[in-house]
Amino acid sequence: MARAADRDPLWYKDAIIYETHVKAFFDANGDGIGDFAGLVQKLDYLEHLGITCLWLLPFFPSPLRDDGYDVADYCGVNPSYGTLADFRRLLEEAHQRGIAVIIELVVNHTSDQHSWFQRARRAPPGSAERDYYVWSDTDQRFKGARIIFTDTERSNWAWDELAGAYYWHRFFSHQPDVNFDNPRVLDEMLGVLRFWADLGVDGFRLDAIPYLVEREGTNCENLPETHTVIRRLRAALDREFSGRMFLAEANQWPWDVRPYFGDGDECHMSFHFPLMPRIFMALRLETAEPILDILGRTPPIPETCQWGLFLRNHDELTLEMVTEEERDYMVLAYARDPHQRLNIGIRRRLAPLVDNGRRRIELLNSLLFSLPGTPILYYGDEIGMGDDVLRPDRDGVRTPMQWTGGQNAGFSGAPATALYSQPITDPVYGHAAVNVEAQLRDPSSLLHWMRNLIRLRKQFQVFGRGTLEFIATSNPKILAYLRRWGEDTVLCVANVSRNIQPVELDLSSFKGATPVEMIGYTGFPKITGERYFLSLVGYGFAWFELRGVRPSGSAAQSR
Ligand code: NOJ
Numbered sequence: 001m002a003r004a005a006d007r008d009p010l011w012y013k014d015a016i017i018y019e020t021h022v023k024a025f026f027d028a029n030g031d032g033i034g035d036f037a038g039l040v041q042k043l044d045y046l047e048h049l050g051i052t053c054l055w056l057l058p059f060f061p062s063p064l065r066d067d068g069y070d071v072a073d074y075c076g077v078n079p080s081y082g083t084l085a086d087f088r089r090l091l092e093e094a095h096q097r098g099i100a101v102i103i104e105l106v107v108n109h110t111s112d113q114h115s116w117f118q119r120a121r122r123a124p125p126g127s128a129e130r131d132y133y134v135w136s137d138t139d140q141r142f143k144g145a146r147i148i149f150t151d152t153e154r155s156n157w158a159w160d161e162l163a164g165a166y167y168w169h170r171f172f173s174h175q176p177d178v179n180f181d182n183p184r185v186l187d188e189m190l191g192v193l194r195f196w197a198d199l200g201v202d203g204f205r206l207d208a209i210p211y212l213v214e215r216e217g218t219n220c221e222n223l224p225e226t227h228t229v230i231r232r233l234r235a236a237l238d239r240e241f242s243g244r245m246f247l248a249e250a251n252q253w254p255w256d257v258r259p260y261f262g263d264g265d266e267c268h269m270s271f272h273f274p275l276m277p278r279i280f281m282a283l284r285l286e287t288a289e290p291i292l293d294i295l296g297r298t299p300p301i302p303e304t305c306q307w308g309l310f311l312r313n314h315d316e317l318t319l320e321m322v323t324e325e326e327r328d329y330m331v332l333a334y335a336r337d338p339h340q341r342l343n344i345g346i347r348r349r350l351a352p353l354v355d356n357g358r359r360r361i362e363l364l365n366s367l368l369f370s371l372p373g374t375p376i377l378y379y380g381d382e383i384g385m386g387d388d389v390l391r392p393d394r395d396g397v398r399t400p401m402q403w404t405g406g407q408n409a410g411f412s413g414a415p416a417t418a419l420y421s422q423p424i425t426d427p428v429y430g431h432a433a434v435n436v437e438a439q440l441r442d443p444s445s446l447l448h449w450m451r452n453l454i455r456l457r458k459q460f461q462v463f464g465r466g467t468l469e470f471i472a473t474s475n476p477k478i479l480a481y482l483r484r485w486g487e488d489t490v491l492c493v494a495n496v497s498r499n500i501q502p503v504e505l506d507l508s509s510f511k512g513a514t515p516v517e518m519i520g521y522t523g524f525p526k527i528t529g530e531r532y533f534l535s536l537v538g539y540g541f542a543w544f545e546l547r548g549v550r551p552s553g554s555a556a557q558s559r
């Protein structure tokens with residue numbers, strides 16, 4: 001990859017992001033825990049798959065009570081995964097293959113084992129050291145703030161014996177929130193940012209940013225003071241580095257996420273949390289409406305900004321951004337077994353969510369890769385890995401990558417008892433049935449299909465950069481939309497129902513154009529009249545390049 005400073009500053013718009021945890025990918029030294037050296041060994045696999053950006057989950061020293069989101073030292077590396085030198089090597093090797101690397105900046109909270117907290121609880125009340133965190137004599141302040149980890153936490157306050165005071169935490173009680181009202185805290189975070197940016201990381205996922213600042217009488221989310229903190233981080237990034245990116249983790253409604261892009265002076269990217277459950281809803285309800293509805297309520301974002309799209313990630317499939325009725329429906333449709341539920345969400349991987357239905361997996365990926373935004377894949381979903389809902393917390397979706405059908409799924413040479421987590425072994429999703437080695441050999445595998453889709457997407461910048469216009473259809477089970485950028489116009493159609501469907505599309509403004517299906521490169525009949533007729537098999541989708549489009553405006557229904 002070109003050095004960060006030299007490449008297109010909007011590179012993240014064309015990226016294909018792959019999310020993984022170092023510990024889960026490949027264990028090079030045979031101690032049962034994945035490591036940087038192992039990840040380096042598997043970069044050829046990722047390059048072959050076609051991804052262009054690696055997002056690493058937290059790898060810093062940590063007591064691992066929240067899988068590393070409980071950071072004990074921001075500028076170090078957990079020795080189980082290797083050394084800082086190993087991380088540098090990974091960065092170098094990734095860059096050589098044209099793969100950018102983004103890491104986590106856990107700005108909202110630390111581990112209670114962090115030296116800042118250990119110092120704070122011992123420091124006198126009112127001192128700058130004490131004020132690295134948010135303290136109180138009572139647990140009655142900020143009552144307007146909801147509890148996020150509803151399965152484990154009863155309050156956002158926890159009593160600290162040593163300090164003789166309560167401290168504020170939005171997540172687990174061992175994760176005290178830092179206090180951004182203390183200017184030293186921002187200075188510290190800027191130091192962390194500089195440390196990793198200097199090493200050459202290409203971007204940061206800003207964890208849990210809606211909760212940075214608390215104010216009485218509010219719900220303590222998305223406050224103006226929080227946006228000020230983000231603008232300061234961004235200003236430093238822009239002033240001191242080039243070609244780097246911020247990805248916001250703000251699990252909020254689109255209109256509340258919009259401010260995290262600012263005027264192009266906060267985050268470059270932000271996850272589209274509300275879209276994700278609605279894609280799954282559309283599939284079960286067999287109507288495109290939930291997707292049309294949420295994208296219709298998604299405000300435009302600045303030119304330099306981009307949505308981050310995903311189907312699954314390392315957390316539960318969150319249902320925070322749906323109505324209560326929709327939540328009940330999703331639970332009924334996708335989590336009938338109570339073990340599948342966690343907090344306000346569903347802890348399952350992609351393949352099991354759709355009953356291992358290959359067509360459904362392909363359909364969902366077609367949306368991920370063609371709706372406006374940058375697609376983010378969760379490791380293992382490219383081969384259809386399964387989960388284990390009987391494991392604690394979110395461990396069941398964080399199992400070792402399944403490389404082979406052999407011992408320890410080819411993930412590690414350690415004795416099975418030493419693994420950080422046992423690979424999935426059930427007959428349908430276990431490593432004997434689902435693994436990279438077998439899928440590389442099988443030209444019809446999901447892995448090959450994903451690789452082709454990625455390759456296709458990368459040939460057309462319109463997917464990462466183009467506008468979105470929905471097309472009126474005669475059939476609510478069909479989602480149809482245009483992506484346009486420069487000379488390119490792509491028509492995407494998706495059948496969210498299980499059965500074959502006919503559809504008439506209003507393509508009147510494209511009279512004379514010829515749709516060419518993009519996977520098979522097949523020419524379709526020219527568009528002659530108002531209505532264009534297509535039929536799509538159950539869960540079918542198609543992308544058409546419209547050739548010979550006149551440059552005039554369009555009558556398509558624009559959102
Ligand atoms: C969001 C992360 O995705 C999740 O895994 C973590 O538990 C919380 N932030 C708290 O850091």
Ligand code: CA
Pocket residue numbers: 027028029030031032033034035080
């Ligand atoms: Ca290891």
